[in-house]
Amino acid sequence: MANHKSALKRIRANEKKRLLNRYQAKSTRTVVKRLRATNDKNEAVELFKTASSMLDRLAKKNIIHKNKAGNTKSKLAKFVNKLAA
Secondary structure: OOOOHHHHHHHHHHHHHHHHHHHHHHHHHHHHHHHHHOOOHHHHHHHHHHHHHHHHHHHHOOOOOHHHHHHHHHHHHHHHHHHHO
């Protein structure tokens, strides 16, 4: 266990950040799953906006890699465009 005051504070802060990161990543995965499960074009467009925004936010904060965010957004865009056709 840590002995210094700053190390103890760092442990507390890291735990808070870890929980927040997990929450945000899980929320994003849920939105992506809902988007992939939908067959309605209008709902898919709205979910795509939400999902792409969430993915960009995760990539900006280095919770996920920026290429993973880009690849996922690309696949989702293809899916939405196929629904529209």
